[in-house]
Amino acid sequence: MARTKAPNPEVRRRILDVSLDLFATKGFAATGVQEIVTKAGVTKGALYHYFKSKDEILFEIYGKVFGRELDSLQRIVAEGQDPERTLRAIIVDLVVHTADSTRESAVFARGGHAESPHWQAMQEQWRRYQEGFRQVIRDGQESGVFAAKASPEVVSWSVFGFTNSMHTWYRPEGRKSPAAIGDELADLVLTGLQS
Template identity: 60%
Template sequence: MGRSRTVAGVAGVRERILAAATELFAEQGYAATSVQQVVDRAGVTKGGLYHYFGAKEDLLIEMYRAVFGERLAALDRIVGQGRDPEWTLRAIIDDIVVGTAAMIKESAAVSRELAAMDNERTQRLQADWRRYQETVRGLIRDAQEAGVFAAVASPEIVSWSIFGVTNSLHTWYRPDGPKPAAAIAEELADLVLTGLRA
C-alpha cells in the first residue's frame, strides 16, 4: 500500500513515521499492524524508524502523549484560572471534545489499544488519566458541597457522562458531519450543566 496524502505531505521523518502509524493503527489496529507496514507507508527504512522509536509500542505511547498531554495541560490552565465551577466545567468539556475531534485518528488508535497494554510505562500514562478524572470530579464535588451544583448524581457518574461521550467520539464523530465539534461540546455542556444547576 502506498503512502497516503496525509503521510506524503508530512516533511520530517519522525513526523512521517508517526502519521503512518496513526493511520494504520486507526485503520486496522495496533496488533495487526507490522513495523514493515509502518515504514512502507511512511516511505522510510526500518533503521529510520528505530532511530526515533525503540519499538512499535513507542509509537502508541507517543500518540497517547500527543493526544492526552495537550488535554492535561489545558485542564491545568482552565482550572488554574480559578473561575466559577459552571464556567470551568463548560471550558473543560469544550476542550476535551474539540481537542479530541482535532486528533480523531490518534484518539481512535490510542483508545482502542492502550487499555489492553499493561506495563510500567503505560501505568504511568494511566496515572495521568486518573489525575485528569480526579480533577474533574473534585471540581464537581466541591461545587456540590458548596451548593453551587445540585447533588443529583455523584461526581463519578457526572464525569463518566462526559468521558463516555468524549472517549467514544472517534467511533461516531466525522469532521465533515452535520455538527462541528464546538457545537457538540456546547450541547454536551448544556446537558450536563442543566442537570447540575442547584
C-alpha cells in the same frame, strides 16, 4: 565532534503519522512494521534508527495527547470562575481537543499493553485528569450550585465516555462544529446537575 549527515525530521514525522493512521484504523497489534515503513516510503532501518521498538511509537503517540489535556484543565481551573462556567469550559475544551485528534483517541480507546510501565504512567496521568474534573463537580456541589444527588463519577464517565467514543461518529465535515457539540454536551450535563 559529531559532524554527520543531518537527520531528516521529515522521515521521523512520516513514520509517526503513518503509524497513527494504521493504529487508529486497524489496531496496534494488527499493524505490521513492514506495513508502516512501506506506506511511509522508508525502510525498516530508518524506523529502527528513530525508534527502538514498535511499542515506542505507540507511546510517543499516547504521550502527546495527555500532557496537553491535563495542562488545559489546570489552566481553566486556575481562572477561578464559578463552577458552572468552569465545567462548561472544561467540557467544551475536551470535546474540541478530542475532535482535533480523533486518530489519537481511537488508538487510545482500543487500549492494550497493560503490563508496560509506559502504559501505567499514562494511566496515572489520565487518572489525575479524571480527579481534577470530579473535583470541579464536588466544589460545585458543596457550594450548592450543583445538585448533590448526582455522583461526580457518573457525571464524569458520561462525559469521558462521550469523548472516548467520538472517534466512532464524529466527522470533521459534519454539520456541527466541535465547539457547538461541546456546548450541547455542556448544556445537557449542566442542566442535569441543576439543583
